[in-house]
Amino acid sequence: MQLGDFEQLVLLAALQLGEGAVAADLKARIEAAAERSVSRGALYATLDRLTSKGLLSWDVEDSAPERGGIPRRRFRLTAAGVDAVRRAHRAVTRLAEGLDDVLETA
Numbered sequence: 397m398q399l400g401d402f403e404q405l406v407l408l409a410a411l412q413l414g415e416g417a418v419a420a421d422l423k424a425r426i427e428a429a430a431e432r433s434v435s436r437g438a439l440y441a442t443l444d445r446l447t448s449k450g451l452l453s454w455d456v457e458d459s460a461p462e463r464g465g466i467p468r469r470r471f472r473l474t475a476a477g478v479d480a481v482r483r484a485h486r487a488v489t490r491l492a493e494g495l496d497d498v499l500e501t502a
Contacts, residue, residue: 406442407481416470451477
């Protein structure tokens with residue numbers, strides 16, 4: 397299964413945030429790390445796609461009074477999700493071998 401670059405960013409952010417990452421935290425983490433703007437629509441579409449691919453799972457937290465009683469979904473990587481990130485990371489690492497001089501920033 398191939399992953400798009402935004403899908404990889406979402407999975408990596410979820411892996412970093414640990415069990416039960418919520419969409420708002422995923423958005424903030426991706427924006428900070430990737431230095432790019434993330435729309436809510438793109439994020440939720442990607443979360444749904446990754447869930448349907450079996451790479452993410454989610455559950456609903458208890459409704460939060462500070463959110464007007466609206467519950468949030470908490471996302472976590474499945475074993476297949478961790479494996480997909482592992483394979484994508486290996487591929488990028490192999491392709492980047494020997495490119496340190498080109499990829500280093502001044």
